[in-house]
Structure formats: C-alpha cells, structure tokens
Amino acid sequence: MSITAQLTDSVKLPNGAELVNGFAFEGRGDAARRALFHNGHELEVYDLYEVFSGERAPAVVFPVPWTGWDRGVDSVSPDATFAVFSGQRAVRAVGSDGKQLWEYRHGCWGPELGHPHTGDEQEVCRGLEHGSCRVSDDGRLVWAHVVHGADEYDWQEYWVVLDARDGHELARLPLGSAASGSHHVSHPDGLHMGLCIGMGQDGILLHWARWDGKSLTSWDVNEGLDRILMDVHNGLEGFLTVEHDGADLRLHALDGAVLAEGEPESGDDENPAGWDHCGGFVDTETIIASTVDSEEEPDRARHWILDARTLRVRGGISYPTGPIASYARPLGDGTWLTYDTRNGTLDRWTTATP
Template identity: 70%
Template sequence: MSITAQLRDSVELPGGGALVHGFALERRGDGSSRALLGNGRELEVSDLDALFAGGGAPAAVFPLPWPGWDRGVHSVSPDGTFAVFSGQRAVRAVGRGGETLWEYRHACWGPAMDHPHTGDEQEVCRGNEHGSCRVSEDGRFVWAHVVAEPAEAGWEERWVVLDARDGRELARLRLDSAASGSHQLSHPDGVHMGLCIGMGQDGVLLHWARLDGGELTGWDLNEGMDRILMDVHAGHPGFLTVEHSGWDLRLHALDGTVLAEVPAEAPDDEDPPCWDYGCGFVDADTVIASTIDSAEEPEQARHWLLDARTLEIRGAVAYPTGPVDSYVRPLGDGTWLTYDDESGTLNRWASAPL
C-alpha cells in the first residue's frame, strides 16, 4: 500500500540540509521547531514556520565563540535570549548582544593525550571528536557532554548539569565512553534528558537521566544493545531508536523496556534493506522511517509510515513530485521535512487527506 504525500511548504535554503540530516533543527516540547544554522561567523536562529513564510531576518543571531570550530551540537534557550555552544575545550553561553554570559571549561576533545595548547582560545586541535549541549525545556539548566580535566581523572567523559544563569556545575555523571560525537534530546515532560554517544566502530551508548532537586539520577540502556536515540513525542509514552547497523526499529519505555519492534526485512521481501538514520514521530500516532541508506543508493530510497504504538507498517510514501532521495526529519505536528541537495530546497510534507 502506498500513502500519497502532500507538499505543504517549500523554500530555497542553502545549508538547510543540516535540518534534515544534521543537528541544526531544535524541537521543543511545546511543539515549536527552530532552525539553528551557521552563517559565516554567526549562528542564525529562525522559527521554522517563519522560514517557510519568507520571514526575512532571523529571530536571533549569535556570534560563534570559536569561528574555526565547526563541530559540537549547540542549543538555544526556549525564549531565545541566549545560546549555549559546545566547544572543543569549553561550553559557553552567549547573549543576543554577543556578550559572553559564562563559560564552563573542560579538557580538550582532541584525541592526543596531554597535547599542548598555545593559549589562544581560537586554536582548534586536530580530531573530529566533540560533545553536545542542550538547554532544558524550562530554560533553567544546561546539560553538557564534556571531557574531564586530565589532572582529575585521566581520560574521563562526563554528563554535567549546569545552572543556565551562571554556568555553575550542579551535578555530574561519569560516563564509560570514548566519543566520536554525541547529541541530546529533552523529553517533552520537562524532566528527562536523553544522551546518545557515537563511538565510531565501537558502537553507540544511550543514557537517560533526570534531575530531582540537586540529585542526578541516570540509567543506561547499553547492556546487549547498540542503539541510536532518534526521537520522542509529547503524546507518546516512550522513545524511538534504530539499531546501529539498521537491523530494526524499536519503541521503548523510558526504562528501556521494548514496547514494539519492526525488523528491517519487513518492508521488502526481495532484498532485505536496512533502516537508515532518518526516522521519528510525525505525530503521536505515526512514525516515519526510511529504508536503504539514501546517500549510498538514492534510487532505492523509500520512506514508510508506521503505527506509532505497534510499529506496524501502514505503507510506503508516494511523493507527487516523483522519488525523493532525501533523509526525512519529522516535526511531530503531522508533517516532515526533506531536503533537495541539488536545488537547495527544503520541503515540508504531510499525508494527503483520504
């Protein structure tokens, strides 16, 4: 069965591919979605609806603290008054006027142990390794994945919770990881935070935590698992993951209990595909997912709509414009994004009414 997609919006947006296959899209529990796009030495923050409406100037612009540093996953406060940047040697909060609000120093993400630094804060050491940060749903805390100072613990990664007002460390969890990179998702309940750590060929680690008063309680879902944290939704009790090699999709309760699972071979009996990394909640009742890595075999890319409670496949997405060789990024409001690299066009889709 095929399900026809309806084009809702379209806009030419150079660099907009990062909203679909990167971490430049920041969704909040209130249903809002914002684009965090780098433009030269600045981070431009725009409401997604305003972008599609041709809304002109970004809602906020923040100078990049380290213009030569192009890694790390950054975050903006829910009210848009400050941005928090995940750097190679620090987490820094910057106000809308460009002023530094605070800085939390940590060890260098560069992979060479005890390598020297020149003292220039703009120095970028070799290596692609990076951490991430996320402002909490209420704007009070900043969760950051960092490296501990070598003098304290040798190589040790930590998940720290900082006071968003002054960067003061409130709590920490020690992590048994050697990250290539990471990203975080704040649960719409405003309490829980998820952290996904990619370690290259060594797999993926997945953690959840909550801050109760001053006590940080964390748990991992890594026993016998190798799963990427993909999405959460306010209207759904769990979260969605994809197995690192694409063998299956799963829905989990917050404690890790598997609520539903769909293997990769279900959609195509002739040549069992893999699920790629474009998947998530279209809305509380629907998940969208892709089979075949569209970057490697674009002519075979296929998008599927699934039941969000059972992961039963409802059907393949049929686009009126022809095959769409793009990853997908659902927005949780009944729509999803694709990006056309050739034309530089960002498209927003919905299921056509029956």
C-alpha cells in the same frame, strides 16, 4: 499499501539540508520549531514556521566563540535570548549581543601526549571527537557531554548538569564512553534528558537522566545493545531507537523496556533492507522512517509510515513529484520535511486526505 504525500509548504533554503540531515532542531509539535544554522562565524536561529510564511531573515544571530572549531552540537534557549556552544575545551553561553555570559571549562576533546595548549583560546587541537550540549525546555538547565583530564592517558567523559544562569555545575555523571560525538534529545515531559554517544566502530551508548533540583537520577539502556536514539513525542511515554546497522526500529518505555519492534519490509537476501538513522514521530499515531541510506543510494531509498505504538508498517509513501532522494525529518505536528538538492528547496509534507 501506498500512502500519498501532500505538499503543504516549499521554500528555497540553500542550507536546508542541515534541517533534514543533522541535529539542527529544537522545540517540537505545536511549539515553534527553532532551526539552527551555522553560517561561517555565526549561529543563525530561525522560526521554521515563519520561514514557511515568507520570513527569510533569522530571528536572532549569535557569534560563534571559537572561529576554528566547527564540531560539537550547540543549543539555544527557548526564548532565544542566549546560545550555549559545545567547544573543544569549554561550554560557553553567549547572549545575542555577542557578550559572554559564562564559561564552563573542561578537558580537551583532542588531547595529545606532551602537547601543551598555547593559551590561545582559538587554538584547535587535532582530532574529530566532540561533545554536545542542550538547554532544557524550561531554560533553567544546560546539559553537556564533556571530558575532564589533562591528556589522553588521564581523562574521563562526564555528563554534567549546569545552572543556565551562571554555568556552575549542579551534578555530574561519569561515563564509560570513548566518544567520537554525541547528541541530546529532550523529553517533552520537561523533566528527562536523553544522551546518545557514538563511539565509531565501538558502537553506541544511550543514557537517560532526570534532575529534580536536588539530585541527579540516571540510568542507561545499553546492556550490550547498539542503538541510536532517534526521537520522542509529547503524549507518548516512550522513545524511538534504531539499531546501529538499521536492522530494526524499537519503541521503548522510558526505563528502556521494549514496547514494540519493527523490521523493514522491503529487500531480499542479496540486497537486504535497513532503516536509516533519520526518522521519528510525525504525530502521536504515526512514525516516518526510510529504508536504505537516502543520501548514499537515492535510487533505492523509500519512505514508510508506521503505526506509532506497534511499529507495524502501514505503507510506503508516494510523492506526487516522484521518488525523493532525501532523509525524512518529522516535526511532530503531523508533517515532515525533505530537502530537494536539485533546486535547493526545503519541502514540508503531510499525508493526503482521501
């Protein structure tokens, strides 16, 4: 079955590919979607709906504290009054005026034996490894994936919960990971946070936790699995994952129990189909996902609409402009984004009304 897409908005946005390919979104559904762009030594924050309404200037701009550090996943408070940066040796909160609000020091993500730091905070050590951070949806907490230890033979990764007011540590969870990178997904219930840790060829680790103001309750949903945390949606208790190699999508209860599983319909023995790592909830009823790597093999890429509760494929998406060589990034409000590299436009779509 073919499902026709309808273009609702289109805007020229040279760096719009970040919104489709990466972790540049915060907020969801009917709430304003904060779009985070790194532009040189600045972090620009846009209201996505205002961008589609014609506003081209960022709502707020934060200076990046470490000019040579371009890794880590950063976050902005819900009211956009401060940003939290995931650095190589610290998590730092910065106000929109550029002033440091607080700093939480941790070990170095790029340690080398016998390599002392010079004391220059702008020094960037070798290595691509990094952590991530996320401000809670109520703005009261900062969740951060960090490392503590002096060198590569004496370190331990942790998931820490920080007070957003002053950065002091409220709780920490030791992790059995050796990360290449990570990202957070905030649950729309406002209580739970998910952490997905990529370890390169060693696979993926997935954790959930809840801070009740007194204690940290955590659990992992790994058990030998190798799954990437994709999305959650308000109104649904579960979350969506994709197998690392794209073999299937799964809908999980918050405790990790599998509620539904969906395999790609296209492909053959010679060219088996696989799900991309980008996709999620268009709304409470539907999920969008794509087969084949849309960036690497655009001629074979295709977007699909699935039932959000059963993961049954409802049909492939037909775009009026022809096949789209882009990932699909759902907004949770009934629409999704693609990026057209040919003319530099960020496009917003919905399913056409019969």
